[in-house]
Amino acid sequence: MFQAIQAHELSVSYGTALILHDVGLEVRDGELVTVVGPNGAGKTTLLRTLAGLVWWEQHAFRHEDVRLSGRVWFHEERIDHLPAHEIAARGLILCPERRRPFREMTVRENLMAGAYLVRSRREVAARLAEVQRLFPILWDRAPQRAGTLSGGEQQMLAIGRALMSGPKLLLIDEPSTGLAPVVKEPLFARIREVKELGIAVLLVEQDAAISLSMADWGYVLSQGRVVAEGPPENLLVDEVVRRSYLGL
Ligand SMILES: Nc1ncnc2c1ncn2[C@@H]1O[C@H](COP(=O)(O)OP(=O)(O)OP(=O)(O)O)[C@@H](O)[C@H]1O
Ligand SMILES: [Mg+2]
8 A cells, every 4th residue: 555654763852852762654545543652752743743843943943952863755755854834735734732723713714724725716615515524513603703612613623724725644633632522522533534535644642542443553652762553453452552651
């Protein structure tokens, strides 16, 4: 199967702190892959590195304490030395943790903002229809100011906005943070549907049980290293993994 993304020997350090250590990872087209692990494991840093934001910090802001090495391919093209916006233009879209909408803009305007790189009006209309089908609730609230949405609705809007840009691979960081259990379930069901649209998903979650239950492959990250990987059903029955890293 075609590899949407492949990362080899990714290492990131800030000053003397080694945050990622020789991380290797792969997501194939059409797959939902999850990275789980405790707080501070480096999950967010990993997604930010893949999206080109760490490289950007290093080069654009000349943060001299940032050290980055390793190689990343996106659909067979090396992207580890591309600026973040060029990576996004290729269809690798990051949905960051606690992503806030533009609060004073309406839900619809927020969605349209996600399509700013899409030139074809027909394409934008098709995407809107897709988001409407996936998140009918956003449609009901299209004219509402986004700042007034509930937490769960804001998270749906964040994913809807990412979908408007026509992603080939979505990196989603902790979508369930701060959400009540009753809201989590429908949100994860929608994420499964994103995968069914043919969009590869790399999902970072602290709720390992739920994200492993829906993934095709799982990585366990701890202290910046991949300490286990495999089919989720294997990870979920591995006593060491469960106890030491997943708190299950
Ligand atoms: N810009 C930075 N400068 C210095 N240290 C950083 C920076 N960004 C992240 N770190 C450190 O890297 C480590 C990993 O952070 P990261 O946010 O990637 O973890 P995480 O797995 O996403 O954690 P959480 O589950 O809490 O979201 C933390 O110890 C954090 O303090
Ligand atoms: Mg994080």
